[in-house]
Amino acid sequence: MAIIKGKKSSSILIYFVVLLLVGFTHFSGFAQNDEGIPQISEEAQDEMEEADLNAGEIIIGHIVDSYEWHIADWGHTHLSIPLPVILYDQGEWHFFMSSKFHHGKDAYKGFEIAKEGMLKGKIVRQDAEGNVVQPIDLSLTKNSFALLITSTIVVLLFLGVAKTYRRRQRKAPKGFQSLIEPIIVFIRDEVARPAIGNKHYERFLPYLLTVFFFIFINNLLGLIPFFPFGANITGNIAVTGVLALFTFFITTFSGNKNYYAHIFNTPGVPWWLKIPVPLMPIIELVGVFTKPFVLMVRLFANITAGHIIILGFISLIFVFGQASIYAGYGMSIISISLSIFINFLELLVAFIQAYVFTLLSAIYFGMAVEEHH
Amino acid sequence: MELVNPGLGLIFWMTLAFGIVFFILKKFAWPSIIQALKDREQHIEEALQAAERAHEEMKKMQLDNEALLKKAKEERDVIMADARKLREKMLDESRSKANEEADRIVENAKVRIDNERKAAMTEIKNEIAKISIDIAEKIVREKMQSTEAQKDYINKLIKESPLN
Numbered sequence: 001m002a003i004i005k006g007k008k009s010s011s012i013l014i015y016f017v018v019l020l021l022v023g024f025t026h027f028s029g030f031a032q033n034d035e036g037i038p039q040i041s042e043e044a045q046d047e048m049e050e051a052d053l054n055a056g057e058i059i060i061g062h063i064v065d066s067y068e069w070h071i072a073d074w075g076h077t078h079l080s081i082p083l084p085v086i087l088y089d090q091g092e093w094h095f096f097m098s099s100k101f102h103h104g105k106d107a108y109k110g111f112e113i114a115k116e117g118m119l120k121g122k123i124v125r126q127d128a129e130g131n132v133v134q135p136i137d138l139s140l141t142k143n144s145f146a147l148l149i150t151s152t153i154v155v156l157l158f159l160g161v162a163k164t165y166r167r168r169q170r171k172a173p174k175g176f177q178s179l180i181e182p183i184i185v186f187i188r189d190e191v192a193r194p195a196i197g198n199k200h201y202e203r204f205l206p207y208l209l210t211v212f213f214f215i216f217i218n219n220l221l222g223l224i225p226f227f228p229f230g231a232n233i234t235g236n237i238a239v240t241g242v243l244a245l246f247t248f249f250i251t252t253f254s255g256n257k258n259y260y261a262h263i264f265n266t267p268g269v270p271w272w273l274k275i276p277v278p279l280m281p282i283i284e285l286v287g288v289f290t291k292p293f294v295l296m297v298r299l300f301a302n303i304t305a306g307h308i309i310i311l312g313f314i315s316l317i318f319v320f321g322q323a324s325i326y327a328g329y330g331m332s333i334i335s336i337s338l339s340i341f342i343n344f345l346e347l348l349v350a351f352i353q354a355y356v357f358t359l360l361s362a363i364y365f366g367m368a369v370e371e372h373h
Numbered sequence: 374m375e376l377v378n379p380g381l382g383l384i385f386w387m388t389l390a391f392g393i394v395f396f397i398l399k400k401f402a403w404p405s406i407i408q409a410l411k412d413r414e415q416h417i418e419e420a421l422q423a424a425e426r427a428h429e430e431m432k433k434m435q436l437d438n439e440a441l442l443k444k445a446k447e448e449r450d451v452i453m454a455d456a457r458k459l460r461e462k463m464l465d466e467s468r469s470k471a472n473e474e475a476d477r478i479v480e481n482a483k484v485r486i487d488n489e490r491k492a493a494m495t496e497i498k499n500e501i502a503k504i505s506i507d508i509a510e511k512i513v514r515e516k517m518q519s520t521e522a523q524k525d526y527i528n529k530l531i532k533e534s535p536l537n
Contacts, residue, residue, distance in 0.1 A: 060375065060376060063376065064375050064376060065380055065383055086382070118378070119378070120375045120378075121375045121378075122378070122380065136381065137380065137381050137382045138381065138382045138385050138386075139382045140382070140386065141380060141382055141383055141386075143380075143383050144382060144383050144386035144387070144390075147383075147386055147387060147390045148386070148390055151390040151391070151393070151394045154394055154398075155393075155394055155397050155398065158398050158402040158403075158406075159397070159398075159401055159402055161402065161406065162401060162402040162403075162405045162406050165405050165406050165409035165410075166405050166409065169409060169412065169413075170412060170413050170416045171413075181410070184406065184407075184410065185410065188407075188410075202407070205403065205407060206395075206398065206399040206403040206404075206407075207395065207399070209398075209403055210394060210395045210398050210399065210403070214391065214394060236379075236383060237376070237377050237378075237379045238379035238380050238383040238384045238387060239383065239387050241379055241384065242384055242387040242388050242391060243387075243391065246391065246395075300377075304376070
């Protein structure tokens with residue numbers, strides 16, 4: 001852990017403590033701010049301290065990935081964990097810790113964190129002509145790091161449960177086993193079996209269970225605002241994109257003759273919609289790709305939206321607090337109550353989104369293996 | 374833009390992490406969990422069916438038992454009635470037998486008493502005869518003590534004899 005001096009609004013921490021006292025808070029610690037990806041110059045920051053609090057920037061800063069794991073600010077002290085940066089550029093590998101960027105303020109080995117443009121927040125390099133180029137960036141970012149932690153938790157959890165199942169054959173479920181068994185049975189009997197059919201569902205069950213629990217647990221852990229949780233994993237488009245791609249590839253590779261016949265020679269459609277202009281095949285083919293795309297966007301948007309709402313409520317406190325400290329205190333009561341409410345809603349959303357992702361995956365698999373009728 | 378611009382590194386780590394999680398769970402966790410669930414469900418199903426069967430059997434057995442009990446009761450009644458009849462019969466029989474026996478004993482006693490009485494009478498008669506003879510003898514002896522009397526009597530007898 002590196003404790004680094006920096007400049008940042010100190011009032012944020014006071015509210016962080018208030019939130020702790022309230023005892024229930026979702027958002028990833030307000031103080032865990034956009035330091036990793038500072039978008040504004042030092043002067044601007046100083047200015048900001050006195051003048052406007054850019055709530056939008058702060059909220060986005062909490063939601064996007066970053067190269068270091070910011071935990072809290074105390075006055076001008078930043079508490080953050082530097083994470084390894086791994087770059088491949090011009091035939092060369094570069095490994096260094098993200099602390100070399102000094103919270104994005106400095107460049108290192110010619111690399112810096114882009115402050116604006118399409119690549120904002122990513123590590124870039126300026127080439128000889130002054131163009132911004134992006135190296136191949138395999139850095140273990142905050143989300144990647146959190147992902148490794150939560151993945152380990154998921155694996156350990158379910159290996160443990162599997163062990164319990166092996167040990168307690170034919171006995172009533174016990175402990176953690178009894179917590180997840182209804183969910184497993186639910187996925188099997190209410191999702192996999194009706195969507196895929198009795199004949200094929202067992203083949204896809206391991207994937208569906210994995211994907212459900214992976215999303216569900218990451219959603220829940222994303223609601224815990226403290227290190228090492230609270231990273232917005234399932235609200236990151238790269239993560240949901242990879243999950244959607246898994247579903248896409250499994251669907252594509254398990255598609256039978258009927259599935260492809262349905263795409264390229266849709267039955268029950270007038271021939272002139274297929275020849276000479278293959279309108280229907282094009283529509284069907286686009287559908288094949290929109291399905292995983294929709295999966296990706298839905299999960300990403302839902303989880304991100306929940307985080308944004310909660311962060312928005314919290315930001316309101318500071319926005320009001322800038323007008324008058326009493327307004328800030330007054331607003332904190334409303335904001336905290338509302339964010340508690342949203343938190344409960346998010347618990348529901350955590351389950352629903354995992355369920356929807358799993359259900360849609362199951363339906364796509366069901367389409368892929370459907371027998372001719 | 375930053376929000377919807379996926380990072381290559383995160384895609385890479387996510388693919389790796391999720392792939393490994395999926396692989397491990399598919400290999401080591403899900404099969405035993407799914408199998409165990411299936412086993413247990415089957416076991417419960419079987420147990421329920423067995424319980425149902427046992428219940429049916431018990432019901433049947435209960436019916437059987439009731440029938441058996443009823444039959445037993447009937448039999449018991451019959452036996453009791455028979456026994457009662459037999460007892461009465463036996464009582465009657467023994468009563469009549471006892472009467473007969475008593476009659477016979479009384480009869481015997483009567484005969485015996487009669488006989489005894491007869492024997493006693495005979496003896497008394499004999500005794501009386503003996504005593505009479507004795508008395509007569511004594512009287513005769515008294516009368517014939519003097520010679521005169523004897524001579525008179527002899528003379529009388531001679532006179533009465535057919536010799537004359």
